[in-house]
Every structure is written in structure tokens, then in C-alpha cells.
Amino acid sequence: MDEQSIECEAGCIDIEEFCGRLAESLLLCHSVEPPPDHIRKDYHPADECTCFKTEFTVHITSKSPGILFLMPNAIMKFQPAFPPSSQAASLSYLNERTRIPIPTVFHECIEHRHPFLVTSRTHGQDLRSAWSALSGDAKKRIAMQAAAHLSDMRSLTSDRIEAVGHLPLHERALFGAAGQKPLSSDDELWDRLRQPLASEDVDEDTLALLRGKMPRGTPYTFTHCDLTFSNIMVKDGSFAGFIDFERAGFFPVWYEYVMCRHGIDEEDVEWKKLLSGQMVDQHPKAMNWFLALKGLGVEPHGGETERWVKAVRDGSEECPVMMRDW
Structure with missing residues (x-):
């Protein structure tokens, strides 16, 4: 699989393009505007959505607010703007140096001022x-x-x-x-x-x-x-x-x-x-x-x-x- 693409139900798609479209759809789930920057760290726009559709089917569980499962082998995580996350850097650092079973980073992006991270999914x-x-x-x-x-x-x-x-x-x-x-x-x-x-x-x-x-x-x-x-x-x-x-x-x-x-x-x-x-x-x-x-x-x-x-x-x-x- 190409580093800049990921397999999903619709086949192999470009992550960067998909990330932007999916992020936009996610933020449009709510009919209300996102809260101000000073409280956005606790804001998960997917909290009240059980599922929604773009061109691909994505499921959101109440146990994992802000986590979207791109079936069957990847997830997208909504990350708070503050505190800034170094999760992608940490995962890449470990994957380059160890064989510890952890997610692989596919893509990290900021859409509509919100950070998103796409990684492999750990099954189980x-x-x-x-x-x-x-x-x-x-x-x-x-x-x-x-x-x-x-x-x-x-x-x-x-x-x-x-x-x-x-x-x-x-x-x-x-x-x-x-x-x-x-x-x-x-x-x-x-x-x-x-x-x-x-x-x-x-x-x-x-x-x-x-x-x-x-x-x-x-x-x-x-x-x-x-x-x-x-x-x-x-x-x-x-x-x-x-x-x-x-x-x-x-x-x-x-x-x-x-x-x-x-x-x-x-x-x-x-x-x-x-x-x-x-x-x-x-x-x-x-x-x-x-x-x-x-x-x-x-x-x-x-x-x-x-x-x-x-x-x-x-x-x-x-x-x-x-x-x-x-």
C-alpha cells in the first residue's frame, strides 16, 4: 500500500484528499458552530453522531469520541488543538527504532483549524x-x-x-x-x-x-x-x-x-x-x-x-x- 494512500471499502484512496473531505464532513455533523478557541480543547464534534456518510461509510462509537474507524484497517483521530499532540512524532520515532506493536502513522493534517491523525488500526x-x-x-x-x-x-x-x-x-x-x-x-x-x-x-x-x-x-x-x-x-x-x-x-x-x-x-x-x-x-x-x-x-x-x-x-x-x- 502506498504511504500516501489507504485501503477502505471504496478501494485505495488518497489520504490527504480524503482527510480534508472527511474532516469537513465531520465538522458539519453539528448544526452549531464550534466553541471558542479557549475551550476547544474539550470539544469533540463527533460526540453526538452515531454515524454519518461522506463518499465512504465511517462509524463513530460513543466509547471513543473523536475516533473514526475507517474500516477495516485504519482510524482517524480528532485531536484537540491544545495541548498540542506529538503523538504522530512519537509513533514514527518508535516504529523506526523498535518492533513494538503500535499504530503506524499514515497521515497527519490540520483541517478547519482542527488536527486530525490517520493511523493503522490495532485489531482486538x-x-x-x-x-x-x-x-x-x-x-x-x-x-x-x-x-x-x-x-x-x-x-x-x-x-x-x-x-x-x-x-x-x-x-x-x-x-x-x-x-x-x-x-x-x-x-x-x-x-x-x-x-x-x-x-x-x-x-x-x-x-x-x-x-x-x-x-x-x-x-x-x-x-x-x-x-x-x-x-x-x-x-x-x-x-x-x-x-x-x-x-x-x-x-x-x-x-x-x-x-x-x-x-x-x-x-x-x-x-x-x-x-x-x-x-x-x-x-x-x-x-x-x-x-x-x-x-x-x-x-x-x-x-x-x-x-x-x-x-x-x-x-x-x-x-x-x-x-x-x-
Whole structure:
């Protein structure tokens, strides 16, 4: 298949031409105008459409707002204008260097000021949908397979904390909503992470403790950042691939593990326990350090924050998997 074309029900079509026509049809699904730029990041024009037709049939599911399935082997994703996504660059970077099962980028375009991304489709179902029907052995097998591919991903490093292409990162859990330009050292990282603590009246002794116990960030490692079970594809009881690389980039070596110790619900917590337990490089002290940092930025004198600060002071390697969506 030509790199600039894709097969669909109507045969082989030019992606760039189709992308423009499809994007225009998608935005015309609603009879109302798109919202202003400052709230467009949460706007999915396909939210209320169950299906529509251009010259080709496209289906939109309520579980995947903004994702169009170009049957049978590709999808088009509507991407918010902010934060800007480096997903296409991350996917291309990984596909050039690894054999990890991830989508292939066919085309990326901006139509009517909205970014769209066309990629190959990973067949199977997301782990969240499959979870209740899987046996305990199958869940453990999927975690082992995912962790093995994750090790390949984590062999890729950079000398800076950055998105692929030397671009800023937009990782809310670490840097807040504004994003962060590339950082070249752990000292620069600390200077950035301590900024929210200045307004919370955190005492100098606690700041000195955090800086002294800050986990080493190098090598800055390629990190998915969002390995919730909604972003794991499975087929026939086995791992089939990673999807959704919107948050990916080069992060401190401990950050993937920390993000794998948080779940969005009870089933995701169960999945994260299995996955983080299979990861080759584990960073429990970094998890406690991160929890102390986040707690001090929200409730510096709260009982939970004090427990995390004490865990950092004591060098504890006990850390929970928590139900929390950063």
C-alpha cells in the first residue's frame, strides 16, 4: 500500500484528499458552530453522531469520541488543538527504532483549524473492555507481554526531558496545564517542580529533604505516561499493542513506574499492580517522593502528605497502587 494512500471499502484512496473531505464532513455533523478557541480543547464534534456518510461509510462509537474507524484497517483521530499532540512524532520515532506493536502513522493534517491523525488500526479490543472476561492467568500473561515490550521502549533515551523532536512536553501530572520546554538536567527539573511549592508555605527543611532525596532522573527515558488498561490492546487472551501516545516523550527514568502505580478505577488498579510488578526497573522510593511532592503542593500540612514526607525521610520502599487519575 502506498504511504500516501489507504485501503477502505471504496478501494485505495488518497489520504490527504480524503482527510480534508472527511474532516469537513465531520465538522458539519453539528448544526452549531464550534466553541471558542479557549475551550476547544474539550470539544469533540463527533460526540453526538452515531454515524454519518461522506463518499465512504465511517462509524463513530460513543466509547471513543473523536475516533473514526475507517474500516477495516485504519482510524482517524480528532485531536484537540491544545495541548498540542506529538503523538504522530512519537509513533514514527518508535516504529523506526523498535518492533513494538503500535499504530503506524499514515497521515497527519490540520483541517478547519482542527488536527486530525490517520493511523493503522490495532485489531482486538482494549483491555478495559476485555477485563471481566479474562482469567487470572490471561491477565498475568498480558502484563508480562506488555512489560517485555515496555522494556524495549525504555531502551530509548535522550539527554533532555522533552517530547520527540526536541519539543515541549504537556504532561499535566508533572508540570501542570501550561506545559514545559525541554529540560537538560535534574537541577533544572527540581527548579521547575519546586515552583508550585513556593505559594504553599513549605518550610526550607522540607524543601531541603525533597531535594536531597530526589530520585536520579537520568537516563531520560522514552515513556508512554498513560498505560491505563484502556490503552492496552488485547486479542485472543494476549497482548496486541499499545495505543494513545498523546502524553509520550522522554521523562525521568522513574516516571513510567510512578504513573503505573495509579489507577483510574478498581479494575485499573488491579491491572497496574500486575504491570508494575512485571516492570524490570522499579522505583518505589520515587513513587513516595512524587506523592510527597504532589501533597505538599496541595495540602502541605495534611496528614496524608505528612505520611508521604515521612516515607521519603525514612527511605521507605513500600508504596501503594492508588486509585487516582492525575
